[in-house]
Amino acid sequence: MSQNAEHKSANYNLDELTQALNSGTFIQTRRMLNSLPRTEVAHMIESSPPKTRAVLWQLINSDIEGEILPHLSDEVQSQILSQMDTNEVVAAIEGLEPDDLADILQQLPNQVIREVLDSMDHQDRQRIEQVMSYPEDTAGGLMNTDVIxxxxxxxxxxxxxxxxxxxxxxxxxxxxxxxxxxxxxxxxxxxxxxxxxxxxxxxxxxxxxxxxxxxxxxxxxxxxxxxxxxxxxxxxxxxxxxxxxxxxxxxxxxxxxxxxxxxxxxxMAGLGEDEDTFSPFSKAAPRRAIWLGINLLTAFAASAVINLFQGTIDKVVALAVLMPIVASMGGVAGTQTLTVVIRGMAMGHIGSNNSGWLINRELLVGFANGLCWALVVAVVAMLWFNDTTIGAIIAAAMLINLVTAALAGAVLPLLLKKMNIDPALAGSVALTTVTDVVGFLSFLGLATLAYA
Amino acid sequence: MSQNAEHKSANYNLDELTQALNSGTFIQTRRMLNSLPRTEVAHMIESSPPKTRAVLWQLINSDIEGEILPHLSDEVQSQILSQMDTNEVVAAIEGLEPDDLADILQQLPNQVIREVLDSMDHQDRQRIEQVMSYPEDTAGGLMNTDVIxxxxxxxxxxxxxxxxxxxxxxxxxxxxxxxxxxxxxxxxxxxxxxxxxxxxxxxxxxxxxxxxxxxxxxxxxxxxxxxxxxxxxxxxxxxxxxxxxxxxxxxxxxxxxxxxxxxxxxxMAGLGEDEDTFSPFSKAAPRRAIWLGINLLTAFAASAVINLFQGTIDKVVALAVLMPIVASMGGVAGTQTLTVVIRGMAMGHIGSNNSGWLINRELLVGFANGLCWALVVAVVAMLWFNDTTIGAIIAAAMLINLVTAALAGAVLPLLLKKMNIDPALAGSVALTTVTDVVGFLSFLGLATLAYA
CATH class of the missing domain: 3.10.580.10 (CBS-domain)
Known part of the structure; x- marks a missing residue:
């Protein structure tokens, strides 16, 4: 889809560069780097692990550093800025457009911002202060003042x-x-x-x-x-x-x-939209750990449900073999619904006038597919364990969980949004909790009734 | 993030329209609809369930239908075109730009394409035939001929x-x-x-x-x-x-x-990128069913692994309670890595020169977070079941599965791409299979050794 000549050329350049760096031909490398289009250099920096990034930055002439900075993502920008001293920063960002400059300044300590602003002439300072008076994610933060x-x-x-x-x-x-x-x-x-x-x-x-x-x-x-x-x-x-x-x-x-x-x-994977692909271990690990911790809580919730039915599992151990199927299919079906709804919301397609129709359709789809795969699973389970009851139980549980998954996948993001919680971030955790708990509860609960 | 005044206004218009439709004031509705910006009307159509869509289309004056069609997604376009007869289509698409026209023609049966082309003058036909001679997803398919x-x-x-x-x-x-x-x-x-x-x-x-x-x-x-x-x-x-x-x-x-x-x-959810949010049940259900079927196979693979250890579970039923935790945490950690890598690939950041670094970092992150949460889970499991062995087993299994998840999440998309398989589509299924199988295998395998 997205591998293409531009990328190949960027990666080709990067390959060449890596070789040049390794063989120590810095002068040649520096010449090549400074002659490439700025956006290409920015792409090479984004595509490099931290150490290569630092070396690349050293090789870039200070007079073009400012032209490259705006093309980097916020995270990479702040990584590079943190390694520069104030004078270097002031020199680099001279002559940038107000919106780019405001973005960069917002990543710097207050004292550095002050120094940079003091180094500007009155008119430029006024312009940049005006852009900075609006948050970065508003029209004011995006604008430039170069109008005729x-x-x-x-x-x-x-x-x-x-x-x-x-x-x-x-x-x-x-x-x-x-x-x-x-x-x-x-x-x-x-x-x-x-x-x-x-x-x-x-x-x-x-x-x-x-x-x-x-x-x-x-x-x-x-x-x-x-x-x-x-x-x-x-x-x-x-x-x-x-x-x-x-x-x-x-x-x-x-x-x-x-x-x-x-x-x-x-x-949906608990990551930021401007996550740096090559962020160092020390930054990547703690962020991911938090997400894993939240998911661990939901996994414990599922375990607590299973724990209620230890007696039944002890009696019919085949239940332990089959129970992940019900939970997993619910998770997959629910994620499909959740993804459709979250994208629909992001595109502004979903409002109060059509969410009812959408929830209905999802319930219908959940019911139909639940029925379809419930039958398949039932037949397999019956043949596998030579037990008609277990087939009936898993079929019923599957149907219950797929309908629940459809409902949760459609309703959760709408609810979360009303509560001003980002549905893309919280939706998938909330959904898995529901489909795991309902999956285990329905399957093991029905089994407890059947094998009592 | 994305709810905003534009959307609100579109949905507000849609609310008003729904009311107007219900109260039967068609003339007013028609007037309002035809006075809105074309892109706004297209957005309203995209935001409507199939029946409302059909009514809306009927209310739109035929002379502006052609201006609205290009703003619709392919799926919605073809849905609407399938309800028009050839004359209507010919009338609607008159005067469209070649690239838009080519997109629309490509959705029509060959005979209709012929008729449309025959109805054009020589120069226009030549232009459109030139654009249509290139696939829709190439520069030739995107271009217009209105150059000066x-x-x-x-x-x-x-x-x-x-x-x-x-x-x-x-x-x-x-x-x-x-x-x-x-x-x-x-x-x-x-x-x-x-x-x-x-x-x-x-x-x-x-x-x-x-x-x-x-x-x-x-x-x-x-x-x-x-x-x-x-x-x-x-x-x-x-x-x-x-x-x-x-x-x-x-x-x-x-x-x-x-x-x-x-x-x-x-x-990653087995859906198409231009999925119509309001596609009818008859279209949505079969597509989703296929994805569920594929995932059912992987769920059975996980069950087959558990099945090997029936004896051990029979002996220590607490294993059944805890085993989903190991599999689930592996799935979550692996999905994080997979998402970072798939996005990095889509942005052209990842090539042969930096994939090694990336895999290493992911393994380190997986190991560190595996260790961290393994200890937490171990303590909880020990206290819960008053059994030191089960704590040690789940900690070891967790560490094994999180490192495996990191490896699979980083390597699978790279491998799939080499095999010319879309990593975003196949990656998540392949990953879950790995993390489920390794999760259950390591946890129950270690338990079998420990409790033998």
Whole structure:
């Protein structure tokens, strides 16, 4: 799916680099590294274990360090920043865009932030302080201040002459921003309209006004969805007074989209969405240990249920052989439902008007598949242990557990969300607890009744 | 994370719509529906159970159906198309962009495709046939042919006059494409450069030539990574002769990025990445049943292992109570490793040069956390059953299984990939089989030795 030439080339470069590092040809390596595209270097750093990472960073010229930092994930960024002294940090991040700079500053100790801000000129400091006044995961935290603004009353000819006074327009400039005298956002002047229109007409006559600017407080996931729904390349950001603060561009939104999409996958395994693949043992182990500890509690809960039925197992030891089947099938079926619902929620598909239908369908699917595989398991169990009763018991337990799994898989994430708990993180633990407990309880409980 | 105002508004609209439908005010509903942004309507359709979906589609004016179809997922598209007759389809898809049209045509029976193509004029047919000659998941399948080309020898002033002859430039036009007399791609002329440059100089003097065009055969995931790495809005697509065929724009790439990111999450639960949240029972049930069947086989494998130790369980029934803990903790630890590795692979982080380091770290983490929780479990088991031996046994089994889980979680996806099997799909089943079998085998095996 995702192995491809780019990756191969990155890994090829990395192979070459590893060789070069091992053979000690540092000069050559340094030259190669500094001539690669910055995003490629960032990818190589992300793809390296900690020690190689440190060596790579040493080999990168200090004047391009700042261009590489924004392309690294937060975790890798902070790892690298922690190994630099304040002067190096100040030198590296000079000239970065306000949103990138704000992201990096937020990872540094307060004293370093102070020093960096003091080293800037007044206007730059004001800009960065404005971006930093919004949380990282809001429109304000995502925005840049590199907007080109025009007044509605001037002609396109004047706009064209004004633009020609620039050496270069900022990257990803698809629109000029039309603002009032008081900096209130009025509309957009797309370059692709400017270029085809009669130069003698005014901005007001061609500008787009059916654009809703994004408020600086809006959540970054919402910004991402706006970009996706409306095929945006950039979007204006305003304050509560409607004044233009800056713009958000699609390159920064892509990171949000990827992190949001990774969130469900990683959270379901108790991991963070920006988990560093090559995080050192000392960081990886404690994080994972906590997740294992939580799961251990649920495993003990299941054991406590089994413990209630020691007598029955003692009588019919075949029950111990078969009982994991019921629990495991419940876990698998429940995880399918849970995954569908969590992804549906993440995509904004599920609301109060359709969750009922969804729960019903899941119950039906659970019942139908429960019935289907219950019969298969029953036949196998009967033949295996030459015991009709055990077949009937496992079939009934399987059906009960698969219906329960469907219900839990569909309802738990909705409930957790209402309680403001991340369903992707808590859902899978909660689900396994339910399917284990119900699986063992129904199977061993029915057996106790049958073999009493 | 992802619940937000946009969603709320979509669901709010959907609530209103449901009410309107129920109260039978169709005219009002129809008016509202047809005035909403197309992407919003598509989102409402995706968020509806099958029956509501059919009603919604009936209420949509036929002249905007074509604008909504491209925003639907493949599965929902084909569901809706299957309910339309050929004339309706032909009317709906008139005027769509070639890439969207090709996607939709590929879902139709051959005879309908023929009819649609016959209904087009020569040039349009040629364009669409060109896009359809490439698989949907390649650069050729993603591209559109709405490029504006210029020659390197003309002046920017001539370019400006040429552009003014257009009523409108295509959406997402950030660059003009510079081609030779034989349509070979030479370079890009960014609008943001055109606007700031002296009108009297030639295209050749300002164009970007350090752009590598994308070959039409390139995989769509690779295209997505190129866009992400190089912050592209659009990119040229060429054939093997280097001739410009069309361009790919970021809006189409976003869908690829989202699907790729969803792939791991969905596949690990045996689901497709474009699974329709509201697929009808008749579609959802059989798909899930297959996955359950595969998992049933692995559950039977675990039971077969337990079956070997019936005698030991008969002697010490506490073993039956504790044995699921060992298997379950192995499954959880292994899933964590598996998730980290599968995501690392999807992001192109893992190659031959760093997989060794990764496996080592995972083994270390597995050993450390195995040791940590083995001690906890041992103490609990000893106190619970007042039996030192059982504590020692479960601790040893836990350690063995967590190290095995780490090894399996790291190595299985790498192996599966080498065998060209999707690691996200097959990895979790293979992993659970290993952790269940090794969990029961080590725990019950050690117990058999101890209690012999």
């Amino acid at each position: 603004t025009v007044r509605p009353t001037i002609t396109l000819d004047v706009v064209a002459r004004y633009l020609r006074r620039h050496d270069e327009l900022p990257e990803m400039t698809d629109n000029l921003y039309v603002v009032s005298r008081r900096d209130e956002f009025i509309g957009l002047l797309p370059l692709r309209k400017l270029l085809v229109s009669d130069p003698s007409i005014t901005v007001r006559e061609v500008m787009n006004t059916d654009v809703t600017p994004i408020h600086a407080d809006v959540d970054d996931s919402e910004v991402a969805q706006l970009f996706e729904r409306h095929d945006l390349i950039s979007a204006p950001v305003v304050n509560t007074e409607g004044q233009l603060l800056g713009r958000i561009t699609i390159d920064d939104v892509l990171d949000v989209i990827r992190e949001d999409a990774d969130h469900s996958l990683m959270s | 080309t210029v020659r390197p020898t003309i002046t920017l002033d001539v370019v400006a006059r040429y552009l003014r002859r257009h009523d409108e430039l295509p959406e997402m036009t950030d660059n003009l494409y510079v081609v030779s007399r034989r349509d070979e791609f030479i370079g890009l002329l960014p609008l943001r450069k055109l606007l700031v440059s002296d009108p009297s100089i030639t295209v050749r003097e300002v164009m970007n030539t350090d752009v590598t065009p994308i070959h039409a055969d390139v995989d769509d995931s690779e295209v997505a990574q190129l866009f992400e790495r190089h912050d592209l809005i659009s990119a040229p697509v060429v054939n093997t002769e280097g001739q410009l065929l069309g361009r790919i724009t970021i809006d189409d790439v976003l869908d690829v990025i989202r699907e790729d990111a969803d792939h791991s999450l969905m596949s």
